[in-house]
Amino acid sequence: xxxxxxxxxVVAMCCSCTIKExxxxxxxxxxxxxxxxxxxxxxxxxxxxLGAAITTQAGDYLPMGVRTFDDMHGGWEYxxxxxxxxxxxxxxxxxxxxxNVSIPVGEECPHVWLACGEVDCVAEEKRDTVRLHKKWCTVxxxxxxxxxxxxxxxxxxxxxxxYDSKGAPKRGEFFCTSRIEGDRCSFxxxxxxxxxxxxxxxxxxxxxxVSVRSFQIGEYLAGSGYDWLADDLADVDVAIDYxxxxxxxxxxxxxxxxxxxxxx
Numbered sequence: 647x648x649x650x651x652x653x654x655x656v657v658a659m660c661c662s663c664t665i666k667e668x669x670x671x672x673x674x675x676x677x678x679x680x681x682x683x684x685x686x687x688x689x690x691x692x693x694x695x696l697g698a699a700i701t702t703q704a705g706d707y708l709p710m711g712v713r714t715f716d717d718m719h720g721g722w723e724y725x726x727x728x729x730x731x732x733x734x735x736x737x738x739x740x741x742x743x744x745x746n747v748s749i750p751v752g753e754e755c756p757h758v759w760l761a762c763g764e765v766d767c768v769a770e771e772k773r774d775t776v777r778l779h780k781k782w783c784t785v786x787x788x789x790x791x792x793x794x795x796x797x798x799x800x801x802x803x804x805x806x807x808x809y810d811s812k813g814a815p816k817r818g819e820f821f822c823t824s825r826i827e828g829d830r831c832s833f834x835x836x837x838x839x840x841x842x843x844x845x846x847x848x849x850x851x852x853x854x855x856v857s858v859r860s861f862q863i864g865e866y867l868a869g870s871g872y873d874w875l876a877d878d879l880a881d882v883d884v885a886i887d888y889x890x891x892x893x894x895x896x897x898x899x900x901x902x903x904x905x906x907x908x909x910x
Contacts, residue, residue, distance in 0.1 A: 673725035674767035676700075679775040685715045688778075692737040692758035697812070698722065700765075701732040707811055717849065724769050734813045735761040747808040747816075747836070754822040755782040755834040757810075762813035780878040781809065781837055785863070787884045788830040789847060797840050800824040802833050803863065804843040815839045815874075836877060847886065851868040859886075860897065861893065861906070870895050870902045 678698065688694055690804045698710040711725045737759035749755055759778040766772065779870065787800050800823070807818030815837045825830035843864030867882065884895040 653709065672728065672770065674728045675771050676724050676733075676765065676767055677771070677773045677775055678724075679717070682775060683715075688737045688759065689857075691761070692705050696722075696735060696737060696782070698724070698733070698735045700726055701734070701812055702727055703729055703731070709735060711824075728768050728770075729766055730766050730768070732812055733761075733763060733765045733774065734811070735778065736813070737778060745886075746811045747834065748818070749808045749820060751819055751821050752823075754802075754825075755836040758782050758809065758836065759833075760809065760813045783833045783837075783879040784881040785830055785845075785884060786830055786832045786881070787824065787845070787847075787886065789886045799826060799848055800831050800833065800848045801848055802835065802848075804835065804838060804840075806839045806843075808836055808838055812908045814849050818868040838874045840863060841865050843867070845884075858908070862884075866893070866895060866902075866904060867897075869898060870897075872897060872900075 665818040675800040680696070682694070684747075685694065688696070688801045695712050695714050697712045700708050700710065702708065710722070713722060737757070741909070745907045747756065747758055761776045765774050785802075802820075802822050802824065804820045805817055806815050806822045808816045810816045817839050820835070822833055838861040842865040844860060845862045847858040847861040848856055863884065872880070872882070883894075885894040885896075889895075891906055893906055895902045895904070
């Protein structure tokens with residue numbers, strides 16, 4: 647072996663890690679595979695950017711930053727501690743800061759897309775596929791025979807006000823007024839912590855807002871088998887008929903009709 651090749655071999659041996667070398671202090675390089683993320687959908691319902699963060703076993707919250715799709719052709723690589731971490735990836739929805747979403751009182755839930763779960767990062771490298779999930783439920787309400795010429799709307803309240811830094815539902819005051827869209831009104835709610843989602847139908851009589859009827863819609867949904875723990879929250883259609891005193895729920899192929907007593 648020539649002296650030049652011998653020198654190069656010695657340098658390589660000195661620079662590389664040996665089998666006996668202590669590796670516990672070295673990071674794991676986590677690569678996020680975004681091939682299943684729908685760029686067009688996120689640009690329509692957000693600003694087209696993704697954010698990510700991990701929470702260590704010690705409870706430390708480590709943001710990975712915010713990226714656009716143009717920055718991540720080969721995936722998103724980031725050094726993380728060599729342990730099992732909690733990973734949260736989110737879309738940058740309007741009005742939301744990271745996965746920690748606190749919905750202001752008076753506003754409906756934004757378009758929150760989340761991917762959360764444990765990732766085993768004890769090796770030197772780890773690749774994890776990101777699949778974002780729909781974390782809001784749109785409730786569409788139609789009201790019939792409520793009186794001619796009245797503008798109907800819905801006030802909504804619950805004790806689920808968003809998501810924490812790990813993507814779990816967060817308790818707090820939630821209240822919003824529905825959007826009127828033609829012959830129906832709609833609103834978006836986050837994943838619920840309990841069955842206390844309430845809905846009050848109101849109408850305008852002159853300059854006065856009059857309450858027509860309140861419904862414990864959370865209890866109706868629970869009794870009908872709605873799954874708030876589903877990966878993607880299903881939308882719900884609610885049809886209220888004051889002639890027959892019935893309320894019909896429809897979601898994910900399920901349809902249920904309930905009777906109520908009209909109280910004005």
